[in-house]
Amino acid sequence: MRDIAMEWSTKMTDYQVNDWLVAAEVENVLHSASDDEGRIREILQKSRELKGLNMEEVATLCHISSPELTEALFDTARYVKEQIYGHRMVLFAPLYISNVCGNECSYCAFSSSNKSLKRTALDMEAIKRDTSELIEQGHKRLLMVAGEGYAASRGGFQYVLDAIASIYEVTEKVGNIRRVNVNLAPLHVDEFRLLKEAGIGTFQLFQETYHRDTYASVHLSGKKRDFDWRASALDRAMEAGIDDVGMGILFGLHDWRFEILSLMQHIRHLEDKFGVGCHTISVPRMEPADGSAYSLAPSAPVSDDDFKKIIAILRLAVPYTGIILSTRESAAIRRECYALGVSQISAGSRTNPGGYSEGETEAGQFQLGDHRSLEEVVAELASMGFIPSFCTACYRLGRTGQDFMDLAKPGLIKLKCDPNAVTTFQEYLLDFASDTARATGEQAINKELDCMGEKARKSSEKMLIKIRSGKRDVFC
Structure with missing residues (x-):
């Protein structure tokens, strides 16, 4: 693999301010949206045509409050999920290779000011050991995650490429990892091209919050403080030929209704510019994190009832986009959300580097809600009538993007x-x-x-x- 010791940590010039993200439009749509029962039922009926919803329609569904309309929303979401995804549920595991991070994020255990956390950037042998453990559990698909600090600790972006290659190199008697998806900090176009050449599946990046003032208030220092650099990252990924991208919001930072409508703007932008939006949307909800007082009392906490509404509304808004639910949530909440629109879940997760081979010796990025093993999750899914899927065929056959x-x-x-x-x-x-x-x-x-x-x-x-x-x- 070629040497690419780039100036990626300082080169911040190949993007433009995001004019597609218009907070005033979001606020206006939310303010003017109807809460009329007849209009809501009309939108729910339209959702059954499996063609998605516009911003006004999504905003209207965000106003649902009565138990009767909430159940109608959930019933419609179950229908749409069944029609498009059937009974299958894709499974994966996150693989954290580093908790070294140069950002100061108020809600995250990896925040640079958290001195109680032992910092680790796994070497290639350690990455292979964790990979081997996951293969032995039965996993075929991984989401590789790294803090935004590996550049200084392990030789820059080349470390990421070497890690991907190392994961793919591991072969056990029971198989190997067939596809590596990645969750990484924003990159430049030339780096995204190298990431594609490395054979990744999806490039995943969460904006965390689309509300600029809130974003500035919780991202205190580091590269992540640059809102526009982060928000424009998926443009650069798609310009580089990565047509399978994943978005996400950290619910709890700002009002969830504003976040969903802003997410719709982002999706619309990608569709207008590239002809296709995101492949997946992740819906992490704020959980306690070691060293983070903010995570214990977030600005805009999301109740269980509203969380289920979020998943159902997203399923109707973008019916062909996968929705990912992580082990942040408890087993009970996950169980309630499966049929409402979730199509991918993690299982048997560890969120600290080396967590699979060495155990949870250090705090993870956040507190897990579901500690069950892969087998326990698989058994429950099957008993509920779902088909746990370990498929990676679309990635390997080029059935991605458009x-x-x-x-x-x-x-x-x-x-x-x-x-x-x-x-x-x-x-x-x-x-x-x-x-x-x-x-x-x-x-x-x-x-x-x-x-x-x-x-x-x-x-x-x-x-x-x-x-x-x-x-x-x-x-x-």
Whole structure:
């Protein structure tokens, strides 16, 4: 891999101020949106057409308060989720390679002022050990995460590329990691090109909050303090050819209604400029973090009821965009949110570098709410009628960006995703599951086959025969 010791830590000139993010428009739409029951039900009915919603319609749904309309919202979200994603639920694990960070963020344990935290940037052997542990659990897809400080500690951006290569190099008897997604600080276009060449799946970056004053009040120093540099990062990623990008908001920093409408502006901007929006939206909610008093009393806390509304509204607003729910949330809350629109979840997570091979010897980035193992989560999903999916086929076959949407919107992607979910789940059951979990999983697979159309079922059955005969990594 070539040497790329760039001046990326100081070169901040290849972006423009974000004129697509207009707070006044958000405020005006929220203020003028109707709370009329008839209008709300009209929007919910439109949502069932699976064509998404505009900002006025999203703002109107944000005004729902009555139990009856809330349940109507949830019922519509369940319908849309079922129609597009069926019963499959994609699983992954985060892999933190570094907690070294030069930013001062009031809500984060990795904040540079937190002197109680031991700073670590894993070397390549340590990264491989954590990767090996995750493979042995049954994971096939990872989200690699690094604090914004690896440049000084491990040789700059090359460290990130070496880490990705190291993850892909690990092969155990039970398999390997088939796709690495990444959550990294904003990069320059030339660095994004190198990231694409490294074989990543999704590039993920959270704006945290789209409210400029709030952003300035919680990002006190470091590169992350530059709002526009961060907000324009996905433009640079897509300019570099990465057409699979993920957005996110840290709910609790500012009013969630403002954040959702601003997110809609960001998505609209990417669609206007590149023809396709984000592939995923993450919905982390503020949780306590070591050394952060702010995290214990956030400015705009989100209740469980409002959190479920957020997920349901996003599912209707952008029906073909994946929604990711992390282990920040408790098992009980996660369970309630699955059917409302969530399509990807993490499981068995650790948020400290070395956490899988060495244990939780240091505080993680935030407090986990769901401490269950991958197998426990898989068993629960199967018992609830979901099909845990470890599929990475779309990434490896180039079905990303516009190509993915071209298949998703007419419903054709289900002919690929449903069979691949079943076969990767079968692979997991044979290689990793206990007898009890395997029996529950086999029942879920058989039930899923009965629900499939003829073409998807035939494809699934052909691949299942290969998996059961000993072949692995079979997909369509």
